[in-house]
Amino acid sequence: MSERDTRTLPKAELHLHVEGTLEPEMVYALAEKNGITLPFDDIDDLRSRYSFESLQPFLDLYYACTDVLVTRDDFRVLAGAYLEKAHADGVRHVEMFFDPQAHTARDVAIDDVLDGLLDAFAEAKATHGTTGGLILCFLRHLPAAEAAATLESVAHRASDLLAVGMDSSEVGFPAAPFAPVYARARELGLHCVGHAGEEGDPSYVWAALDELKVERVDHGVRSLEDDALVARLVEQRIPLTVCPLSNLRLQVVDDLREHPLRRMLDLGLVATVNSDDPAYFGGYVDANFDAVRTALDLDDDALRTLARNSITGSFADDDRKAELL
Ligand code: ADE
Ligand code: ZN
Numbered sequence: 001m002s003e004r005d006t007r008t009l010p011k012a013e014l015h016l017h018v019e020g021t022l023e024p025e026m027v028y029a030l031a032e033k034n035g036i037t038l039p040f041d042d043i044d045d046l047r048s049r050y051s052f053e054s055l056q057p058f059l060d061l062y063y064a065c066t067d068v069l070v071t072r073d074d075f076r077v078l079a080g081a082y083l084e085k086a087h088a089d090g091v092r093h094v095e096m097f098f099d100p101q102a103h104t105a106r107d108v109a110i111d112d113v114l115d116g117l118l119d120a121f122a123e124a125k126a127t128h129g130t131t132g133g134l135i136l137c138f139l140r141h142l143p144a145a146e147a148a149a150t151l152e153s154v155a156h157r158a159s160d161l162l163a164v165g166m167d168s169s170e171v172g173f174p175a176a177p178f179a180p181v182y183a184r185a186r187e188l189g190l191h192c193v194g195h196a197g198e199e200g201d202p203s204y205v206w207a208a209l210d211e212l213k214v215e216r217v218d219h220g221v222r223s224l225e226d227d228a229l230v231a232r233l234v235e236q237r238i239p240l241t242v243c244p245l246s247n248l249r250l251q252v253v254d255d256l257r258e259h260p261l262r263r264m265l266d267l268g269l270v271a272t273v274n275s276d277d278p279a280y281f282g283g284y285v286d287a288n289f290d291a292v293r294t295a296l297d298l299d300d301d302a303l304r305t306l307a308r309n310s311i312t313g314s315f316a317d318d319d320r321k322a323e324l325l
Contacts, residue, residue: 006303008090011093013274014313016276017062017099018097019069019099021277022069025043027043027065034071034074054199058250067106071112075116080120083124084124089285090286091130093324095134095162095163098113098135099167111157117134131320136165138150140168140173151181152184159189163185163191170200176211192214198219198220202225216238217240221240224260241272241274241313242271243288245287262302
């Protein structure tokens, strides 16, 4: 299958942080519009910092750039630009992460964040028929009480959300304190997902499953270090939202040729391919497909399986899934 064909393969993107689609040009345009002084000399200085030894240095830059997002329209423009790029990559359904605490901490109203993102989804639906929704992520380096307060602040708008998730620094930040927040999200009718097994060992994935009762594991690449965990993920058909270029750029793997994606498919795991933070990691979803196709020599069947997994692993309703499969 050529790059052209992987692009036209209908697919869903299930692991995409909207704040991670902030391209340097947009960072600078929004900073100027909103009168924000950035901690970089200029756009080239910002670009020169896109090389990361691990997750934390990336997150530090990601949060610094996030500060330029202020108004409802900023969120609409950001998400709209991503949804256009995704459409060109054959993405027909998007389940988009956002980090409300990164915005409310700067006194941005959570309603403006939600409304701006929903405006972009409405436009993409009208223009391209794109479906999907929003996944509100809790920052796991902050106290669970803050996550609970964030969830309660939008409880009356639960129908505007698809799911809750958890992201940010992983190692050293246990999932268990967030169990009551996840239980409350389920009470509100929300699906539950969470980052686990990106840098954290398999115990982090077990905790996401057992404490948070996640329906999908975001990343999960380190699950392969534990056979019993793999057996559970296969048996329960828990999708893993894998992000190959992210794993490379954050040095989770040293070389894409060593990426576990092929082994995941061989083991019968429901693996999907996603872009995570495409503005930072060198490409959107098709760039990720293309990178693993080349590095792992994936054949057409494997590429089709990955695209199908993204649709079956999504929270789209059965009619929409049938349309896309
Ligand atoms: N927030 C944005 N990207 C992330 C990632 N790859 N892991 C954890 N938190 C994130
Ligand atoms: Zn992520």
